Amino acid sequence: MMTSVDPAVADQLRGFAAVQAAEAGAALGVLDRDLAGAGSRAERVAAFEAAYGHVAQWRYQLAVEGKWVRPGASAEDVRARIGHGMNYRLSPTVGPRQPGSPAFKYLTELERVALDRLDGRHELQNVVTLRDGSKVNGNILHFVPAPGDEATRRLFPDEVQTQTAGPEDREVLRRAAFETLAELEELKADPANPAHRRAFADAAYFLVQGPEFKRGSDAIMRTFLVAAHARVFDAAPVLPQAIDLDGMVRGQDGFHQVMREQLRIVPEPGTADVTAANATRATKATRPKGLSR
Template identity: 65%
Template sequence: MQAVEANAALGVLAARLAGAGSAAERVAGFEAAYRHVAEWRYQVAVQGEWTRPGASADDVRETIGDGGYMRYRLTPGSGRREPGSPAWKLLSELERVALKRLGREQQVQNVVTLRDGTTVNGNQLHLVAAPRDRETGATFPGHPDYVATQTATYANREVLRRASFEALAELEGLRAAGTADVRDPAQRQAFVDAAYFLVQGPEFRRGSDAIMRTFLVAAHARVFDRAPVLPHAIDLDGMVRGQDAFSQVMRDQLRVLPSADESGLAATGADRAPRDRGVRRTGGIAR
């Protein structure tokens, strides 16, 4: 399902970027592909797929509005996260990272450096203290302290999402000039920056992780003509680890699959489904 949509988004990019002669046109092309993926994610929810208990399809279309934010609890132990499960292990690791960054503080502000060197505030990490017994100071059973992420402000998320499209447009300019090269460390870093900015700028109350990952796969395939396999849970990595550590994770774990000339197989890595799922290339990313 995700591979089909990644191919569709790649088609949007091909149509919108054909003959694009300015940076603004290239930015608009990537935003159009992003919007296509966002609409796809909403329609998936309408069909009853990938909705959490108690959530609705409308949550996938509802934006995190001006003055609003979303928190995501890192401390495992709720819902379907069974001890020892992959989700439990992942959240436990990221909780340790967050606690180390927090140190003795109750809050950490991620500061994002854009491609031009300017900075903007991204998301925050919080240590949320649980209610305590007034006499003993102990937390109540089943209600421990926990670590949570909190999205950036609406205005900053708009800036960060735009910065992602601009970084991809920069790479599209190199592609148009015939100089895009997935082996070039600077160009790979430009893609990593685009991924980080997008992770820092979620738009919707639900579904942003699938939207980001599917869109980034299509964007990478467009600018480098190679489908990537993204590291697992890059949305949480980006919110918890900070920019430098996120870049290191991407340098260590981002894989690029063989081109169509080198292999008949590709994979999208487009969401938290099992990775490395081989699917036959048919002129797009994968089908």
């Protein structure tokens, strides 16, 4: 369970969550517009790609305006593509995180999951199963042991990292996400149907495994997925906490379990409010007035 959040941090999270909710509504408008005349699978895929592009441009514009940019990052990082690959640190003891904070506790849990999956190895290749049963390489988990001497180990302890998939595989995975969402659109998906829910979880996992930009991909993916869920299920979701990290660390089966247990439907449409307790977990989107399913 999440512990209390510093009031200043909570205010900041609420602000960003509200901005994400507004953009999810705008991206949903793009989907409604483009899908209204879509007559083929390719046109439906293109509609989801366009909505994703809309969200990516929104995140870049926020960065240009100096809003919600991480320390040490620039606006150009938000639209710079990852290239060959990029590593992310998972170990909570490496970096400026405070022991006992929600972020520290969450990363501690993910580090344990990663180490369990590594099972003594220094490297684990995640393999993603696509909807047709074919396989593609996803991200890689790494265990980086601390240097040998004790003094250096105190400064540089053991560390777990995740490395993104290669550029060709990431492109395949993003495309698979859009294709899966287009399939759900054709089916007029039912949120009570387990197969349809699993297909959406697959789409989310493919997207998480195929990040495109050096910075901002988590917000882009989360906001886009809220809009996509609202479109294909006609219901706004509350997404699990930090699905990007869950997807990179837990593997496909573990990610599906998180989605089954934590994804929720917003019970009453018409609100984009996010409480302080929920601000670190999700955004909520509403269908823009005047746009029909």
